[in-house]
Amino acid sequence: MSTDRPAGDVVDRRAHELDTIAAVLPLERRDELAELLTDQDVDTLRHIVNEGMAENTLRALTSDLAYLQAWSLAATGRSLSWPAPEALLLKFVAHHLWDPVKRETEPDHGMPAAVEINLRGQGFLKVTGPHAPDTVRRRLASWSTLSKWRGLSGAFSSPASGLQFG
Template sequence: MPPLPLPSYAALSVADEEALAALYKRGTPANTLRAWERDLAYISAWKAAVFGQALVWPEIERVALRFVLDHTVDLTDKPGSAQDAAQELIALGLRIKLTCPAPATLDRRIASWRAFHRMKNLASPFEAPLLKQARAKGRKAAARPRVSKSPRPIDREMLEKLLASCDDTTRGLRDRAILMLGFGSGGRRRSEITNLYREDIGTEEYASKGLIWVRLLETKTTGKVDAPRLPLKGRAARAVIGWIEALAIDSGPLFRPISQSGRALSRKLAPDAIRVILRHRLKLAGLPEDYATPHGLRAGFLTQAALDGAPLAAAMKLSLHRSAIQAQRYYADVEIEDNPATDLLG
């Protein structure tokens, strides 16, 4: 049955809905907004393909349940309306194949759908007990082995190989600073690196302590109100300061594109630039370009912390993981014979 309608005094006016949507947009990271847009396009196309109707707000439980059921089964050898809809989505470029999507993908799309309801101050059908039970059963049925976001973590040994490929040219100085900051400040995500501005780097303590502070205005787990300041010291701090001084950067984007002539441009790096830079450095280091991905910096920081015996809580203060269970996975990936706890007796 559909959710009960809100009483008239609780319903938002059109102006209120627009103001609330604008508030969500201002307070939501750009990457999340892009994911919401993709998910809304997918959900809208799916409902049109299955029911021949547009989305309604609030959505009815029957539609939400069908969405869950259609996305927790492999449709490759299952002719019918669900397969027809999936093939239409593939033709539109919104779906890749007929096999069952990863549970995490379904969870993200449902989370987006729920967010759209919250923006309109409406109850989500996914709160119904039947929907919760169907999601739990579907997640269990579609479970698959966890696949790392990077083929390999960029630990200290691999990082040193990448750094050795960085010379003293403008490009080399930039790439060295990016790799050092990305690893040394806790394993930063691509967007966190490319969104840094010179104003986010505090150098007040560099002369006395060799320490700089990196402010992250927006991350996956924090916002502008609680923007964390993370310490960066030693070689990593010197690499960042060397880049700033080489270009005399006093404002604007911290890391910038380099022209073919070796001149640093004034604009910020593109969101995908870190992947391109890493592939270039891997090739120069004599490794396959797909040997690791930018997430390897994040995985490598936590892996190296585990190898060095750093407490998980201490590593999480830099990585900014909210979930100890998620961060613990990197510690669990360390080979048992390399675990520092095996050397307690020398």
Template sequence: MTALTLPAYAQLSDADEVALSDLFRRGTPPNTLRAWERDLAYIAAWKMAAFGRPLAWPEEEKVALRFILDHAQDLAGKPGPAQDVAQELIAIGLRVALACPAPATLDRRIASWQAFHRMRNLASPFAAPLVQQARQKARRANARPHAPKSPRPVTRDMLESLLATCDDSHRGIRDRAMLMLAFASGGRRRSEVTALNVEDIGRDDFRAKGLLWVRLLETKTTRKDQAPKLPLKGRAARAVMHWLEVTGLREGPLFRPVSKSDRPLPRRLASDALRTILRHRLRSAGLPEDYATPHGLRAGFLTQAALDGAPLAAAMKLSLHRSAVQAQKYYADVEISENPATDLLGD
């Protein structure tokens, strides 16, 4: 597949590149930067198609309002300026369909637009009362049931089924260590697992306590100067140590590709490798490869913590959730199913 070539007006200008290269670029996680760049390309293309002009800084309120209105309705079967703009965006590969985008997608693009205003120390047009009101109404009008990031949480029983497919080859030893670390250290995101280096695994307490310390240099909720150290115990710690012992790794990427001849290669796994590995293990366990996603390991950790009666605050210290409301959702699903009121009619 050839790379998509965007028209000039959908690409970052020199001024935008300068803004991204300053404090925001150095102090923002790479995934967030990539999302900002994609969203700004979309917004710039949309404004050129809708108004025939490039983005302005600060942007006009009428432009912000039109952006909300154009993205708060299903444009299929509705000929007009909004549909014409959407068709142009579809033609250059920046929009998929005429259907109304999910409210979360609209919120993310607006958040990116606001972030670029903050970079320039400018007031955002989305702070205007009329624009805020339109945004709230659009969110309510297009609200959708929450779709989980994984069809199912990977709780302990499912994880055990996956681990049972891991043999004693280098690939099996690696996959076992990755899956156990991702689950047992608090439900790590896939990018956090593949970003780990050998130097991030503290082994001083392993011989005496069977304990490893996993240092996360950067996560979605922490910065490099806040790098948390998370404990890894028992079988999970032994699995990681086994991987280190059989490979003899001393530095560099912790988890690496394994060749067809079962030889670890001297490079880092791709950031999405955990998804590929999970799909392979699901198939090997006799399950559909879309039975769960890597986020299922994170959801599974919190769900299992709730099933085992671990306090929410204790689980959050490992998962590194900043929002108790977000983490509580996993506990709420368990608690309501165990509520005695659900058994009022008996079996």
């Protein structure tokens, strides 16, 4: 993860804003989320709460957003892109759906070791080996949904990518 962290007052403000929707978010992760999510992410989550989305759905979207943000920072050194460019979507898929047999002979196949260590160190990566396709599909669907709520469209349905999550 990048060592460039938002200024303390920005993180404190985000934490306070997350408190306004704390009834549906895990309190023990508030500070972590405040540091990881952007102001626009928090605004999007607040919008979801105000629209009356089910608590479990909001928790799942928040968890997916936090994972995607952590992955993007670890993999690219930058916050998650909005809208999602096709290359970043393909990178996400390549990092998460890879062939364990091929990795035995090609250690660079799949998620790079530095990204894996970073995510594991933050508690975001718990599995060893490739992710379940349904998990990857759900996270991409969450990214697509959050993009739409921001009034954006990414390459989620791009024929070139073969992805159909939009």
